[in-house]
Amino acid sequence: MIDLRSDTVTRPDAAMRQAMMDADVGDDVYGEDPTINALEARVASLLGHEAGIFCPSGSMTNMLGVAALVAPGWELIAESQAHVLRAEAGGHAALAGVTSRTWVSPDGTFTVADALALMSRPRGYHQVGTAAIAVENTHNFGGGRIADIDELRTLRRETAAAGVAVHMDGARLLNACAATGISAEEYGRQADTVSLCLSKGLGAPVGSVLVGRADVIEKTRLLRKRYGGAMRQAGILAAAGLYALDNHVAGLADDNAHARQLADALAAAREGIVDPAAVETNIVFLDVSDLPVDAEQFAAQAAERSVRVSVMGENSVRLVTHRDVSPEQIDTAAEVLTSLV
Numbered sequence: 001m002i003d004l005r006s007d008t009v010t011r012p013d014a015a016m017r018q019a020m021m022d023a024d025v026g027d028d029v030y031g032e033d034p035t036i037n038a039l040e041a042r043v044a045s046l047l048g049h050e051a052g053i054f055c056p057s058g059s060m061t062n063m064l065g066v067a068a069l070v071a072p073g074w075e076l077i078a079e080s081q082a083h084v085l086r087a088e089a090g091g092h093a094a095l096a097g098v099t100s101r102t103w104v105s106p107d108g109t110f111t112v113a114d115a116l117a118l119m120s121r122p123r124g125y126h127q128v129g130t131a132a133i134a135v136e137n138t139h140n141f142g143g144g145r146i147a148d149i150d151e152l153r154t155l156r157r158e159t160a161a162a163g164v165a166v167h168m169d170g171a172r173l174l175n176a177c178a179a180t181g182i183s184a185e186e187y188g189r190q191a192d193t194v195s196l197c198l199s200k201g202l203g204a205p206v207g208s209v210l211v212g213r214a215d216v217i218e219k220t221r222l223l224r225k226r227y228g229g230a231m232r233q234a235g236i237l238a239a240a241g242l243y244a245l246d247n248h249v250a251g252l253a254d255d256n257a258h259a260r261q262l263a264d265a266l267a268a269a270r271e272g273i274v275d276p277a278a279v280e281t282n283i284v285f286l287d288v289s290d291l292p293v294d295a296e297q298f299a300a301q302a303a304e305r306s307v308r309v310s311v312m313g314e315n316s317v318r319l320v321t322h323r324d325v326s327p328e329q330i331d332t333a334a335e336v337l338t339s340l341v
């Protein structure tokens with residue numbers, strides 16, 4: 001099987017497992033796991049922030065970032081397909097009392113004016129005030145689109161002047177860095193809190209790190225405990241993250257190139273199925289509305305020919321490239337999918 005459903009399907013390789021075996025560990029609830037402490041410091045410095053906190057999942061790092069920035073009853077504004085609002089089981093509302101409003105980006109690109117137009121300061125006792133704006137970089141359901149750095153800089157400047165915070169869902173931020181050559185630090189500086197996933201393209205089995213100012217991260221340590229996410233000798237997991245940062249970052253450029261290869265092949269095979277210009281990182285969305293099959297049927301036909309894809313809507317299929325799919329398998333997947341379209 002060539003599994004293009006998600007980059008979360010990546011498995012730890014032998015060398016990563018060895019690094020996990022060799023990890024120094026301690027009780028992280030006492031702050032005594034040296035490997036977790038090293039990972040938190042490493043990601044904080046990578047993203048240009050003071051401190052970091054290691055969590056089991058990206059849903060939890062987003063949860064903590066938003067909960068630290070938005071008090072109950074205040075609002076978070078985000079794009080309508082944002083992972084924080086669409087794919088984290090409503091945690092921000094259910095657990096932190098965060099209300100939300102959304103702007104719509106039809107193609108996944110980030111336009112700062114859309115976000116700023118929604119921003120509201122509380123007036124009287126009735127109107128909900130915006131406490132934070134979330135930006136997803138890269139935007140998963142937006143097709144892996146990269147948030148433009150100048151738009152992000154404007155967001156940072158305008159929100160700071162208004163006393164509104166910025167959370168960046170940077171689950172795949174390093175895919176953006178690989179595509180643009182802009183440093184993780186430069187992107188990271190455009191937000192108060194940034195989450196980064198280790199278990200996507202980076203290939204670790206578990207984990208995400210949230211970074212921010214030391215006092216903000218300190219506040220999230222209490223919340224992580226409350227949500228049941230404080231772990232003990234989890235340095236064994238953090239070691240996988242450190243190994244990934246040392247060894248798997250360079251490969252993200254290949255993942256991005258593989259997505260482009262698939263998009264180019266499919267666009268050449270059938271007009272309208274994908275806009276290759278919209279494919280900036282490792283995610284490709286296909287629009288199968290002109291095909292005689294719907295997305296479910298398309299996925300079933302692909303699976304019969306050993307290619308697994310995700311169904312994202314009635315006519316929407318998602319392909320995600322990652323380090324467990326080799327260049328030869330990308331060639332094969334391109335053949336299979338082009339013959340299907």
Ligand SMILES: *Cc1c(COP(=O)(O)O)cnc(C)c1O
Nearest residue numbers: 057058059060083136140169171
């Ligand atoms: C995967 C992902 C997350 C985190 O998901 P978990 O499965 O909870 O680790 C957050 N944001 C985006 C954009 C993602 O793609």
